[in-house]
Amino acid sequence: EVQLLESGGDLVQPGGSLRLSCAASGFTFSSYAMFWVRQAPGKGLEWISGISGSGDNTYYADSVKGRFTFSRDNSKSTLYLQMNSLRAEDTALYYCAKGGTLTQKIFDYWGQGTLVTVSS
Amino acid sequence: QSALTQPPSASGSPGHSVTISCTGTSSDVGGYNYVSWYQQHPGKTPKLMIYEVTKRPSGVPDRFSGSKSGNTASLTVSGLQADDEADYYCCSYGGTHYVFGTGTKVTVL
Numbered sequence: 734e735v736q737l738l739e740s741g742g743d744l745v746q747p748g749g750s751l752r753l754s755c756a757a758s759g760f761t762f763s764s765y766a767m768f769w770v771r772q773a774p775g776k777g778l779e780w781i782s783g784i785s786g787s788g789d790n791t792y793y794a795d796s797v798k799g800r801f802t803f804s805r806d807n808s809k810s811t812l813y814l815q816m817n818s819l820r821a822e823d824t825a826l827y828y829c830a831k832g833g834t835l836t837q838k839i840f841d842y843w844g845q846g847t848l849v850t851v852s853s
Numbered sequence: 854q855s856a857l858t859q860p861p862s863a864s865g866s867p868g869h870s871v872t873i874s875c876t877g878t879s880s881d882v883g884g885y886n887y888v889s890w891y892q893q894h895p896g897k898t899p900k901l902m903i904y905e906v907t908k909r910p911s912g913v914p915d916r917f918s919g920s921k922s923g924n925t926a927s928l929t930v931s932g933l934q935a936d937d938e939a940d941y942y943c944c945s946y947g948g949t950h951y952v953f954g955t956g957t958k959v960t961v962l
């Protein structure tokens with residue numbers, strides 16, 4: 734059974750930093766691209782970043798480019814999202830999501846999310 | 854990377870159908886056959902309902918169907934049931950990024 738468990742969400746001041754983690758199990762982790770999708774309270778979904786199975790390639794939404802860094806440790810089946818220069822608009826529930834097969838551009842499994850609140 | 858445009862709400866009576874539109878550009882919806890749809894019940898995680906415009910993952914009822922014409926994709930839910938009441942989001946691959954729609958709240962009257 735595929736399981737994704739996010740952690741690391743917290744209350745942080747504007748301009749601060751935070752690192753989120755996502756522990757994966759139930760599938761061959763290194764074979765799949767992985768993603769972060771966030772949802773601000775009462776708002777819609779926003780894709781923010783993706784990473785290839787090897788970790789060699791990363792992609793970011795314009796809204797987080799230059800501030801967030803997505804990485805993975807395939808030996809630990811764990812993802813990391815380093816979030817710097819946080820802003821109030823980064824307040825959201827952050828989901829990690831598993832990609833589909835190589836040609837499928839989908840998010841087929843989602844974690845329960847971890848809440849990041851940026852406020853003074 | 855602007856959000857795809859969806860109507861804020863849609864509704865239908867049990868047993869009837871509802872169709873949700875999702876409008877993007879030639880750089881996303883119109884440029885790739887990688888439109889997917891996600892259902893999200895309140896307080897729950899999103900669930901994949903349609904991928905590659907028309908395909909259904911295993912376990913998704915055939916009451917859910919997708920289509921695309923030009924820069925606009927659509928999701929149709931036929932034979933509406935109470936449990937279909939949820940938020941629905943389209944999503945398109947855009948080459949090096951993904952973009953979600955603004956979301957549509959479907960109400961079963």
